[in-house]
Amino acid sequence: MELARPSKKTNGVGVQVGDTMICVVMVGLPARGKSLIAQKAQRYLKWLSIDAKVFNVGNYRRKGAAQPTADFFDVNNSEGERMRRAAAEAAVDDMMKWFKEGGGIIAILDATNSTKSRRRWIKERCDKENIETLFVESKCDDEDLIMSNILEVKTTSPDYVGQDPEAAAQDFRNRIRNYEKVYETIDEEEKNLTYLKIMDVGSRVIINQIQDYLQSRVVYYLMNLHIKRRSIWLSRHGESMYNVTGQIGGDAELSPRGEQYARKLPELVRESFEGQEHPLTVWTSTLKRTIATARHLPQEWNQLQWKALDELDSGVCDNMTYAEIKTEYPDDFKARDDDKYNYRYRGGESYRDVVIRLEPIIMELERSENILIVTHQAILRCIYAYFMKEDQERSPWLNVPLHCLIKLTPRAYGTEKVVYKANIDAVSTWRGKGSTAKHEDPTDETASLAKLGDGHVEFDAPAVSSDEDASAFSTTPSLDDIKVEVTSEFHRFPAHYLGEGRHRLPRKWLQPEK
Amino acid sequence: MDTLLTAEIAANSPRYRRRSSTFIDGVHDVQDDQAPVLAPAQLYSTMSGRLFHSGRIAIVLVGLPARGKTHISVSLSRYLQWLGVKTRVFHLGDYRRATMGSENDVPEDYFFINASAKSVLLRQKILKKCRDDIYDWLNHENGQVAIYDAVNPLAAGRESLAKEFLKHDVQTLFLESWVDDQSILEENARSVKISSPDFKGMNPDDAAKLYLKRIDMKIPHFETMSEKKLNWIRMINAGAMLEYNNVNFGYLSHRIVFYLMNLHIKSRRTFFARAGTSEKTDYYQADASLGEEGNAYAQKMADTLIEHRQAERAALIASGGSEAPLKPLAVWTSTRKRTVQTADAFLERGYTVRQRSQMSQLHPGVCEKLSENAIRRIYPEEVVKHQQDPYHHRYPRAESYHDLAVRLEPIILELEREQNDLLIIAHESVLRVLYGYLMACNAMSIPTLKFPRNQIIEIIPASYQNEAKLIEIRDLDPAMIPGSPEDIRLPVAPPSGMVSPMSGIGTPAMGLSTPSEPADLPARAKPTIVVKEEHPLSKD
Structure with a gap:
């Protein structure tokens, strides 16, 4: 009786916090701000000295198909489907390598991951390597926001370099339609997944099955984000x-x-x-x-x-x-x-x-x-x-x-x-x-x-082009230049560091706050 | 003015007291505004006493009885106070008992929509008292977050409540606990509710079922939150899922969601124990192994705790309680050798042990190898500063308790999320801070808490407050009980004028206590954590 084992999900067993590895899996249709969220999360985690890296499936896919038209993303296009699957596999392989050899803590897999079978596949791969998965779905049906996102960012994507912006926007809208055909939102059936589902630009949020502190910390940050343009x-x-x-x-x-x-x-x-x-x-x-x-x-x-x-x-x-x-x-x-x-x-x-x-x-x-x-x-x-x-x-x-x-x-x-x-x-x-x-x-x-x-x-950085659905600025280097940033200068965890300081009395700080 | 208001609160809600001792959960303490003290993990303070430009917030609980509302209220209050946010819980139940007397039950139709005029009047009288106290506290005592612990079952009522708060310039955040998992409901009902005489002699499972059925009869109308225009958070099945509707969440609301992601409403115990001793004098950097005596201590400690748990279960069954198996016990240690090796006694017995690097002890800095006399000689001005503020002062290159508290944040949240019983084996400095969190100790008292080696501290969550209990480890070599060689012998005497936690001033008002509040706790716990009355330097 006394020897009953604590279950894994309650942290009773398993790896130490320092060894926790999390794969944050972005989920959502194109033009929902996934790449923005992924980039921000990486930036924030690094700022906190937690090693993080974005793996962008679109980058892998573009190596094979640099400027595909919307047809490429049609579910009935088996060649397109095969190539997209291969890109996802290549990205996940690199991610696993980074966890194993690079000592990574949090990887962010930036792609649409729009079907249940794709998500199941990612989870199985991660489970095998003892990596936790946290799915982050950004669901937005505000057509105005989608279109402004397309016009502002997507038409300058490397996928559309040198093309007429109007035609590019139209092609991109068609590409999204192809995704919409097969898109499955995270629902009841996936209630055993750990996920964060953000709906209507953050006004409705569901957080499911958070497994540990670090996941809660990531979710806490993500739920504070918005994708509206501002300065x-x-x-x-x-x-x-x-x-x-x-x-x-x-x-x-x-x-x-x-x-x-x-x-x-x-x-x-x-x-x-x-x-x-x-x-x-x-x-x-x-x-x-x-x-x-x-x-x-x-x-x-x-x-x-x-x-x-x-x-x-x-x-x-x-x-x-x-x-x-x-x-x-x-x-x-x-x-x-x-x-x-x-x-x-x-x-x-x-x-x-x-x-x-x-x-x-x-x-x-x-x-x-x-x-x-x-x-x-x-x-x-x-x-x-x-x-x-x-x-x-x-x-x-x-x-x-x-x-x-x-x-x-x-x-x-x-x-x-x-x-x-x-x-x-x-x-x-x-x-x-x-x-x-x-x-x-x-x-x-x-x-x-x-x-x-x-x-x-x-x-701030060479504008690295992004995912399956997304893009970058016109200043993007040519496709051959796509670089994978490697970050080794960061500590694995906020080191408990002691400076040379002596003491610190609490100052009677006064802040006239209303 | 303030005193009168406080008197009003004290009269109506027996939970609140001016100052409790460190042996009692301080989560319901009324802070003394005349001597503002930074909260243990507070990063800065403001003139108004409010933080994060988040304005004033009323957190309004929603949910039927046995959904863990009180536990959520109290836990949230504990966390916010730890961060320095002035928070107070207003339990409507306290006001009801204070108004009606604790003996009388509420009228049968008290929660009915078509209640009799008499019940409606009574309801309004109680509500008014409670809300008046909330406004008084927010307006006159610089309160920032008022947690209103009540059932609030109807959408219409919630909407008018939000409007009313808004009129007082207070933002409302509803927090619903929704449970449809029958096993969680029954566990809750069993663990907290069936001590009532109505269920005496009944099989606990039947009693739990009956209790839940009574709730449904008493409160036949309950509408879960779906209001689009209100700010709300719904905790589903003890935190398995969280859902929220964000109309205008501020920083604090998001921070609360962050905390809730780590909270569950199941009841479990936390034990604190020291690590064994090493053979030779251990320095921080040396990270020595356990000595022979240390190993013997580890074995005795493990036996004592396991026996204690089994005895408690046997006692529970004997008194007609549940025959459910004990919750699994998880053991956490720091990554320091002595804590890890002390836990080996549990590992050998088949328990799961987890090392956590954040739990390493207070860094002693230059004090590492210095005797207290040497510290006095070399750093006389630091000693003076340390005496003034032992919680925030850092010796050269050392950490302060405040640093430690901030560093322990991940552990504190993991502590909240742990669902098994949990034993923490760590250095005394870490135990002080974690105990300080769970028992809502005043920051200044944290450095003075004592954890002698012959005692395991058990913290039992009751719904209104945590209770500390001690388990004695018998037949230990007296030499190893007090401060061990690796302790940083820093002078930690409380500054003069501070009320000693020993004085027992302001222990809870007895007359109105409810069954969940053991009146004898202070007496029992007294020998546990003995505050050094003499100057510690004097007995080097």
């Missing part, structure tokens, strides 16, 4: 008195030039609208310099102050210059340069700590539409790293110049970035490794949030 505006506060004196932290006022930037900001934001006026929600930290920077923005825009957007807490080094830190805490100074992401200021925070406290911000950002964030250098580095897939080695060293506005627009295959410069002089607060200079100019090699001039558009 995020990022700005540092205007130049502060501390920036001028080269001190870090504190709660200083704006310098006269910083004040000038605050006055210019509304104009800069208007410029970024590019003719399409609409209100923004403004988020600032609770520190004077960000609130002052945002205060000339239109009164009717909603403004929220977030404690979680306050600058990285530099603990005992608050109010000091880098030169002073080096003199007073030489070991700390060096330790920070050695591993800036994990270094925790004595009595303060590390970048890793900041990422944890930004969790509500990221979730809220994903749920919201157009947001302007006025915050601080380290916080912007973390938020930027999330949207632009910067890794932990690089992100703490990014150059975030003062007095410019960055507009990020998440798209299916990357985030689009546009920089608007205020052309108001400011000191540089960037600091190279080992340097104690008060104001140092970034080198040409320095990765920068704002390297591009006004109006230039940049993507």
